[in-house]
Amino acid sequence: MSQTDFDILVIGGGPGGYVAALRAAQLGLSVAVVEAQHLGGICLNWGCIPTKALLRASEINHLLHDLEPYGFKAENVSFDFAKVVARSRAVSKQLASGVAHLLKKAKVPVFNGYGKLAGLTADKKRKVSVTAKEGATTTLTAQHVILATGARARTLPGLEPDGNLIWSYREALVPETLPKRLLVIGSGAIGTEFASFYRNMGSEVTLVEVAPRVLPVEDEDISALAKKSFEKQGIKVLTSAKIGSLQKAGQTVTVPVEVAGKQQNITVDTVISAVGIVGNTENLGLENTKVVVERTHIVTDALCRTGEPGVYAIGDLAGAPWLAHKASHEAVMCVEAIAGKKVHPLDPTKIPGCTYCRPQVASVGLTESKARDAGYKVRVGKFPLVANGKALAMGETDGLIKTVFDEVTGELLGAHMIGAEVTEMIQGYVIARNGELTEAELAETVFPHPTISESMHEAVLAAYDGALHF
Structure with missing residues (x-):
């Protein structure tokens, strides 16, 4: 008979969730992970890792078309776009399989399904119901529950991904063909990385940002140099831009963009929407608890504790900065605090931010x-x-x-x-x-x-x- 009672239950198997489970196991705590889709979360499957694999391919393509300064010559350079995409998926699969191996090695059980807070037991333990995709429900109990359900792409009215003309990061990671003309809305880390990848693979790219500068969270000198470099590479950059209603026609989409009072219509094959993320707070059983949600993210204290005793939140679900390494650090800190170890609250100004554009x-x-x-x-x-x-x-x-x-x-x-x-x-x-x-x-x-x-x-x-x- 499988175990159903634990010291800690982790809902979510991304870089916050699986790391929390591994650290808990190291400390001798009984722990389990509840994961609905895939171990490794967005980072390993649809974010950090596959994008880096794609970007590596695009860097190689760039170098193959810029060999003359190094004394080399290559003619009729070509690539198999399907293989480029397939390699990125294989890299993700390998790492996700590695996470499964680590959890198995640490003897951490994984329950496949959607986890949800389901009240308290008679002895005040947390109940979590786990609903599998086929509908079967299992009830687990634990002294502590760590919510690590991550976040998803923000969708704006009129910019909903349709899998054809308008893409989120998911569609942008597994394209069937290379768009000839591409418009990227949003110049944060996600937007600039996709702009770099597609431009270096040969697409005509326009990067649109509503803020006065690209990479708006970075230092102004860095933003200025980034814009200059992007433009030198052939990326058209529009900042302080206002975007009108998209107009689809056949296999193209026209986007009205206003900059400095001047209107222009940009017609492209594909639009990538990279306008931020929202926390996955739905269907977690937060009703009738003291967990506070603000602007789609769960409010926590410096040690990842929510307003509900015994319930914690880490990673993207708990707000900015939305970084995998922040989630993993919070995971260790949270578990160690539960275990009674002395920990230091995380200082956001000591967390590095990285963007892998060129x-x-x-x-x-x-x-x-x-x-x-x-x-x-x-x-x-x-x-x-x-x-x-x-x-x-x-x-x-x-x-x-x-x-x-x-x-x-x-x-x-x-x-x-x-x-x-x-x-x-x-x-x-x-x-x-x-x-x-x-x-x-x-x-x-x-x-x-x-x-x-x-x-x-x-x-x-x-x-x-x-x-x-x-």
């Missing part, structure tokens, strides 16, 4: 404007990658490293990067933020040569005594 973008902490708005007197350092030897040797000179320091204490308030492989380098500044390092420790750190990471050192020096190589 060139890549990465950041941590406060932007220059937000630091000034918060009352800091700042010192700012900037170092362009065109002055970096490794970037020059690689032919990847589009980029900038920017640091923001508190002039009074020397604390690194924020770091902002655009360029080749900056998503791999940002962790250096994250460690500095987490370790509360000042400019003194960073300036005295020896960076290896020749590397692009040397630019991180130069950007620190630029904020104080001055960069040595620019």
Whole structure:
């Protein structure tokens, strides 16, 4: 007879949910996962991982059409688009299978179905009903329930995905053919990554943003460089844009776009809507509980506790930043707090953000404007990658490293990067933020040569005594 009573039940098997279960098992707690669709969640199946596989293919295609500066020549370069897509799906499947293996190895049972809070037992344990796809229902009990159901794409009126002319990220990940003309609405991480992929595969791409600049959550200098680089690649960028009602006609769609009072009609084969996400709070049994939902996300305290005793929420469901690594960190923190361990609340300003467009973008902490708005007197350092030897040797000179320091204490308030492989380098500044390092420790750190990471050192020096190589 299978076990139905646990210390912890986790509803959702994404990067928050499965990590919570694994950590609970490590701590000797009995734990189970309830997952309705696929282990690994959106990240492994429809987000972080398959997009990176696609982007890798598009980078290769870009290089194959830009060989002359390196002394190479290739003629009649072509690709099998179906194989490009199939590879990304295979990568996702491999990782999702890996999650299943990890849970099995940790002896964590997985209940396939939709989990829902279903009241309390006589001894005050949480009841969770699990409804399988075929309709059968199982009731599980636990002292603690962690909600980790993630989020889904936001849908705006008139922009509902139809699987044909209008796509969400899901349709954009498994296209049957490469659109010749593509309009991407929204220039956050999702929008810019798809714009990069499709442009580097050969599509004509227009990127539309209602905010005054692309990548609006990033530092203004980074946004400006990103726009310049996108346009150099042939992406048409429209900011401060107002979008009218879409008009479908056969296999094309026309989108009225107004910029600076001037109206233009853009006709394309496909529109990708990348206008944000909403939390999956529906059908969780939150009625008659003290769980508070605001703007589609569950409100929690610093230790992921909701207003209902014994119920927690982590990851995208609990609000911004909507990042897989934030979900995983919250998972460990939440479980360890349940287990009675001393934990430190998560500081959002110490969570890195990464966007894998070309060139890549990465950041941590406060932007220059937000630091000034918060009352800091700042010192700012900037170092362009065109002055970096490794970037020059690689032919990847589009980029900038920017640091923001508190002039009074020397604390690194924020770091902002655009360029080749900056998503791999940002962790250096994250460690500095987490370790509360000042400019003194960073300036005295020896960076290896020749590397692009040397630019991180130069950007620190630029904020104080001055960069040595620019």
